[in-house]
Structures are given as structure tokens and as C-alpha cells.
Amino acid sequence: MDEISAGFIRAIQLIVTLDPQVVEITARSLSISLTSVFIASLIDIPIGGIIQFHNFRGKRALINLIQTFYSLPTVTVGLLVFLLLSRSGPLGSLGLLFSPEGMIIGQTILITPIMIGLTISALGGVSVQIKETAMSLGATDLQVIFTILKEAKAAVIAAILLGFGRALSEVGVAMMIGGNIRGYTRVLTTAISLETSMGDLELSMALGIILISISLAVNLLLNRIQGR
Amino acid sequence: MALIEIKGLYKSFGKSEILNDINLDMEEGKVMALIGPTGSGKTTLLRHIDTLDQPTRGSIFFHGEDICRLSSKEKFLVRRRMAMVFQKPVMFNRSVYENVSYGLKVRSKENSRDDVLHTLEEVGLTGYESRSATTLSGGEMQRIALARAMVIKPEVLLLDEPTANLDQKSASAIDDLIERLAHGGTTVIIASHNMTECRRLANRFAILVNGKITRTGRPNDIQLDRGQYIGFLESIDPSDKT
Amino acid sequence: MEGKVLKISMLLLALAVLCTAVGVADNSRLKIATTTSLYDTGLLDFLQGKYEDKYNASVSIVSGGTGIAIQYGQRGDVDLLMIHDKARELKFVQDGDGLQRRCIAYNYFVIVGPKNDPAGIKGMNATQALKIIMEKGKADPNNVKFVSRGDNSGTQAREQLLWKNAGYNYSKINNSGPWYIDAGSGMGATLLMTNEKSAYTLSDTGTYMAYRGNLSLVPLIEGGNDLLNVYVAIAINPKKHPGVNCEAANQFINYLVSAEGQKLIADYGKDKYGQPLFFPAAGNCDKIGCSSAECAVPTNASCAAA
Numbered sequence: 198m199d200e201i202s203a204g205f206i207r208a209i210q211l212i213v214t215l216d217p218q219v220v221e222i223t224a225r226s227l228s229i230s231l232t233s234v235f236i237a238s239l240i241d242i243p244i245g246g247i248i249q250f251h252n253f254r255g256k257r258a259l260i261n262l263i264q265t266f267y268s269l270p271t272v273t274v275g276l277l278v279f280l281l282l283s284r285s286g287p288l289g290s291l292g293l294l295f296s297p298e299g300m301i302i303g304q305t306i307l308i309t310p311i312m313i314g315l316t317i318s319a320l321g322g323v324s325v326q327i328k329e330t331a332m333s334l335g336a337t338d339l340q341v342i343f344t345i346l347k348e349a350k351a352a353v354i355a356a357i358l359l360g361f362g363r364a365l366s367e368v369g370v371a372m373m374i375g376g377n378i379r380g381y382t383r384v385l386t387t388a389i390s391l392e393t394s395m396g397d398l399e400l401s402m403a404l405g406i407i408l409i410s411i412s413l414a415v416n417l418l419l420n421r422i423q424g425r
Numbered sequence: 426m427a428l429i430e431i432k433g434l435y436k437s438f439g440k441s442e443i444l445n446d447i448n449l450d451m452e453e454g455k456v457m458a459l460i461g462p463t464g465s466g467k468t469t470l471l472r473h474i475d476t477l478d479q480p481t482r483g484s485i486f487f488h489g490e491d492i493c494r495l496s497s498k499e500k501f502l503v504r505r506r507m508a509m510v511f512q513k514p515v516m517f518n519r520s521v522y523e524n525v526s527y528g529l530k531v532r533s534k535e536n537s538r539d540d541v542l543h544t545l546e547e548v549g550l551t552g553y554e555s556r557s558a559t560t561l562s563g564g565e566m567q568r569i570a571l572a573r574a575m576v577i578k579p580e581v582l583l584l585d586e587p588t589a590n591l592d593q594k595s596a597s598a599i600d601d602l603i604e605r606l607a608h609g610g611t612t613v614i615i616a617s618h619n620m621t622e623c624r625r626l627a628n629r630f631a632i633l634v635n636g637k638i639t640r641t642g643r644p645n646d647i648q649l650d651r652g653q654y655i656g657f658l659e660s661i662d663p664s665d666k667t
Numbered sequence: 668m669e670g671k672v673l674k675i676s677m678l679l680l681a682l683a684v685l686c687t688a689v690g691v692a693d694n695s696r697l698k699i700a701t702t703t704s705l706y707d708t709g710l711l712d713f714l715q716g717k718y719e720d721k722y723n724a725s726v727s728i729v730s731g732g733t734g735i736a737i738q739y740g741q742r743g744d745v746d747l748l749m750i751h752d753k754a755r756e757l758k759f760v761q762d763g764d765g766l767q768r769r770c771i772a773y774n775y776f777v778i779v780g781p782k783n784d785p786a787g788i789k790g791m792n793a794t795q796a797l798k799i800i801m802e803k804g805k806a807d808p809n810n811v812k813f814v815s816r817g818d819n820s821g822t823q824a825r826e827q828l829l830w831k832n833a834g835y836n837y838s839k840i841n842n843s844g845p846w847y848i849d850a851g852s853g854m855g856a857t858l859l860m861t862n863e864k865s866a867y868t869l870s871d872t873g874t875y876m877a878y879r880g881n882l883s884l885v886p887l888i889e890g891g892n893d894l895l896n897v898y899v900a901i902a903i904n905p906k907k908h909p910g911v912n913c914e915a916a917n918q919f920i921n922y923l924v925s926a927e928g929q930k931l932i933a934d935y936g937k938d939k940y941g942q943p944l945f946f947p948a949a950g951n952c953d954k955i956g957c958s959s960a961e962c963a964v965p966t967n968a969s970c971a972a973a
Contacts, residue, residue: 284743284910292910294744295698295727326515333475333509333583334528334573337501344527348518376729379712381696394856395707396881 204402211403223407226384229297229371230364233304237312238357240305245316246342260317266310271369278303279373295376300384303370308360315359319352320345358419362412426489428453428612429474429581434483436469436636443469444480445636451614451629456607458623458644459616461633467616468512470633471583474614475509476500505532508579512586512616514570516558521550524558524569528577537576544576549598563590571599575606582606584615588622600626696725697915700745702821703853705898706730708873708944710935711749717931718922724915732853734819740764740901743908747916748901751871752821753956756899764908765901766968770948770957771923772932773897776825778888779858779875780867785810788867789887794833796888800867801835804846812866815841816857817849821896826869829893858882871896873944876936897948897955905970913970921965924949929963 211219248259280286282294282302293299323345331344346353368386375382377391385408392401427450436444444466451457459467472478474485476492484491492503508528517524526541545551548568553561558569567590574582584603588596600622607613607626617623623630624644632640701711706728715726729745730736733752739745741764748765750756759765778788778796786803788796797813804811816823827837840847848866850857854874861868862882875886888894900923902916922928929947936944948955952962 284908285741289743290910295729324515326511327517329477330511330515330517331527331531332477332504333507333511334531335505335508335577336527336531340531344517350518376727378727378729379715381725381727394853394859396855396859396878 208403208406241312275369275373315356430486455628458627507581508574509583522554698745700736732818732820808846
């Protein structure tokens, strides 16, 4: 248990002295996960909107499937994307394995079920009357969707922040696709994993505290936006 | 030819028949009052005219065109020429100004600040522009909903119990407003069970009971037979003693 | 409003692209797959630093068990393997996946265990020791335990070979009782687990020494031919796996076998641990069973894809 308090002290040391390795790893974690959630938002929020606002056979089954994938094991997604990006796989010629770009693709895929599913929930939470009010005031289908999105803004932002949190704190994809390469694809989670398996529990704890602090900051941001 | 002609309109939902053989004409620039108890189909009828619902059978002719047979794009264009105020309206989670200007914005007519403020004045809510619409009282929301519809200057204004949540004085002021709109050429279809309002505003009325029109006429027709009239109304809405 | 959303999105996208431009998929990087036993000693990070400075190059090192390293090689996902399992190395080259074996360095495996040596194996040879551990472990699993890597690694392969030499069918060893613990971990993690459980395990000396500060385990069986641990580098064959960076791989191998490289390897760890963690292959070729063609000499395989 001393590792926890030692970890706190080490964490503060690393942060205050702006330890270059830790800064580099943290910056990379943020950059990769932010990019992933950004790309995922651009793709998944519209898809969520389209699914929510159209009725088709199997819609219920599709939504169930999406929700089942919320808790896909990250290692499994990592393995699947690995097979996809490996030189001997279908997208091998792109040379994306063991690179930050590959990690972004992997994380984007990982968080897609949550992003689509929570967007659907967020939009479903908006009163039907909003849709009809918008329609009766002359909005086009696209304008109606945007209006509903705006009404569901807080819930959609929550979905985005949740997606970011999942991307930031996952290990399976980062490890399998990135390879935890020092100075190139090592991120907070894979570094924690490595330091733990190497026995430097204090450093591991410190990195963990930094990771938790970021998640905390993200959650405070979430509360502020929703509190509006 | 009337502006709106409803012919043989039926709407069933599962086993229940919500609208049963509705035949009704509405003249341009006139006010038609739909009178009837809750559940009689008034709201459904208004929704059908606004192209929000599709009938099981029958037609609604607008400018001679059957709007029930149009494609969704064409329906959309018809809808843009009308505006509807729902019973217990919902506000967008934005300012009063943004709510009222919504219809203008979706039509890309954004620079009409004066129009918006003027309309707010007309519904008696001057100075409310920056307030959050979701924090208003029911009566205030009702008036915002009306302002939202009015500001786009629709050809047809569909009102579902527009003064239901208002006190006597405000209701009267709103009725003044509706009267002015009608005189200005707007065709108004108002569903109401406020008899004072109907008698005052309507050029014609139609009584709806259980999805069927039982009687139509002019308010003046009814007044000749006041005793019978009140008795008749009591049978459909015992609470209304006006 | 849609216009504003679009503008903000474009801004954020530009920002994100800028951020990741810092780490653009760099195909001139040399990708090396190696084993945790080698990586966890820190030798490769050390050599990487020297190599990158000297040649102004970039090197990516991915570590896992020998099993996954070979997989990466067979898939053409890396340019170079650094592993320590002769049987699999030979097969790798024979199958055409690798160009040539080059012996780089060696040390020994060691059987480590608790200071009080409950099974009393000190002084025996490796196969004898394992046999005793098994017998005593079956009889008294609370006091005598063995932790296996269980991860298809080079160390695991050696452990299995030792069991075979002792006359046992390995499949009968695994699952034969609570005395045998299948860790499924890398070398460092396995050592930590062994320490935790006061058990015995087979480790390479390099990793053991690097972790010694965290362990109360002591080396009990050291040295001897059956514990020899030879590290080999193999470049991936571009004829079978087009797209691999063969020139960079060969350049790295040649650096390792150069006088400078061999000296760096020989000196690594001396100041920190008081003794070196590795011995250079150069000058020790006979001892470690590497032919002169393969031992600490530059590569002469062509990188031509045809």
C-alpha cells in the first residue's frame, strides 16, 4: 500500500519537473485518443441519427447488437484490427501496424459502438413533439435532425466524452496495434502495463494517477457542460 | 373552390376509428372553429391538414391539390405554407428569441430581428427575447408558440387550443390577435372548447364528436337557438358554462 | 448553425491532423521484434540509442514472446527478429521467412529459487534439478513449486527441452499438479510471480540480474551446455515478404556484429550490476555452437526482391 502514497509523490515529482518521457507519453495518449474520438464523432453521430430516425426491419436487432458491442474486450478488437492491418492482412500495404495512425484506426473502431449507441439514446430522449414542432415550423429533414441534435446536445456531448475516456484508458488496442514502442507508440496505458510487468510499481502508480487525473478533468468538463 | 376541401377522410389506428368520414370545406381568409370534447379528433384533423399524419382513406385538397397523395418533398413544401401551434407546446431549449425566430431561420430569413420583436410585442411578451424559453410558465410558452407560428406569416394557421392555459385577460388579448390575423388574410383553423372564443372568432364552426362531424354552421345560426345550443354543448362538455 | 458546427469541426480536424503529423506513419523506421527476456534487460533500448545517433535512423522495437515475434516475422510486420530458440530460428530461415541467422550474443539460463532451497537442488545439473523439483513438488506443493513462462517463448522452449532431456513427456508435466504454475507471462513478470510464490523458475541471467533488486530469489543452477542461451538476429526475407526494410535490417545486424557493437554488448550492465549481462558472440563461436559463417560476421544476403 505504500506504493500508492509513493506513487502520488512520484506522480507529483514527474508532473512538476515535466519529466520529458512522461510528457511525451501523455501528449501521445491525448493526441491519439482525441483524434480517435474526433473521427468517431464525425462518422458515428450521423449514423446514430440515421438509425434513430428511420424505421426499418431489424432496427431493434441492430440496436441490440450495437449495445452488445459496448463492452467488447479491447484485446479482441486489438486482435481483429491487427489481422486487418498486418502486412499479410487485407490492408497490409498501408503499413499502418505499429504506428500511431494504426492505433487511431483501432481506437476509432473500438469506441464506435458506444458512440453510435449513445447517440441513438440521446436522440431518443428528445421529445417527439420537438420533431413535430420543428416540422410544423417548416424545417427540412436535415434541419429537423440538427434541431434534435441540438436539443440532445448535453447527452451527445456525454457520449463523446465517454468515447474519449474509453479510448484513453484502453490497453488492448494500443498494445496490439501500437506495440508499445518507446518514443513512437508508447502511451500511458501501455507504459503502465510495461512498468507493472517489470516491477516498477511506483512509476506504474504514478502514471496511473496521471491518467486518472485526466479522466477527472474530462468528467469535470462534462459536468460543467451538462449543468448549463 | 374553397382553399381547403376535406373529402371522405378516415383515420383508423388499429381498431379505433379516430376520424370517421370527415367532409369539410374551409374558405380562404376565414376562421373555422372545430368544437368538441377531448378525444373527438380535433387534434388529429389539424395534424392531417398540416401533413403530419396520413389518412387511412380520403383526401385533403389544398389549392385544388390532394396533399395526401403528394411525395414527402411536396408535402414539405405544403407544410411550409402553414404553421401549427400544438396543445401544450414544447419549447426548444434556447432563448425566447431563438424559439420565435426558428421558422425564419429554417427558411434562411435570418435578418428579421424587427419582425421577431414586433411579434413578441403582439403576444404581450415584450422584453422576453433573452430569457430561456424552457423556464417560462405554461401560458407564456403558449404565447411563444403562437408567436413562432405568426412570425413566418403562414397562409394557414392551425391552432390547437391556443388559449387553453391562459387567464381570461391574456386569452382575450390573444383572441384579438387572431382576429387581426384573420382580417389580414390568414386562414385560421382553431380547435377549441372555449365557446366565447369560438363565437367571437369563427366565421364557421364544425362540431366533432367521436371522430364524426355532427353539425356545421355559422355562429349566428346557433345563437338563434340559445337554449338548445347550450343544452347541446353541455352534452359534450359539461364543464363549459360560457 | 450548421455552418458554425462545420467550421468548428474543420478547425478541430486540422488541429488533430497537426498533432498526429508529429508521428506520421514512418516507413523508413526499422522495425524489430524481440523477446521480453532480451527487451526487459534494457539492452535493446540502449543499443537503439547508440545506433540511432550513429546512423541518424529511427528504430521501433516491439517485444513479446518468441512465439509472437516469429508471427510478426512470418507476416512481414517487422524487418528483423532478435530471438533465442535455435530450432525455430532454423525453421524460420528454412521456410524462407528469414534471410540468415547471425549469432550476436549469449548468456546462460539459470534456475533460480528461494534462498532456503526447499527441494535441495543446489549442485545438481539442470535436468536432475527439474526432476527433483517435480518429485518434491508433487509430494509437497505448498513448499516446492515451479513457475513456467507458459508463453511459447524461447525460455519456455528451453524449459520444455530440459524436461524432454530428463525423460519426461512435457504434456504430462503441465497440469500434473498445483506444484507446476503456468504463468503465461514475459520473463520479468514471471520472475516477480516466482518471487511472490517462493518458487523455482528458469530464467535467462540477463533478466534475472536486471530484476535482482526486486527479488529475493537466488541462482541455484548455473552454467553448463544445456543452459546455454544464444541470441540470434535474423532479417526478414524481402522475397517472401515484399515491403520489409531489408537494407535497414542488414545495417543493424552489421552494427551488432561490428567491433563497436560487440563491445557495447559485452560491457552492458557492468557498472550497474557489477557484472555483464551478456557475452559477445565474437570469439566464442565454437563455445556457443555457431558456425563461423553465422557467428558475429556481417550479413551477405542480398536485399534484391527478385
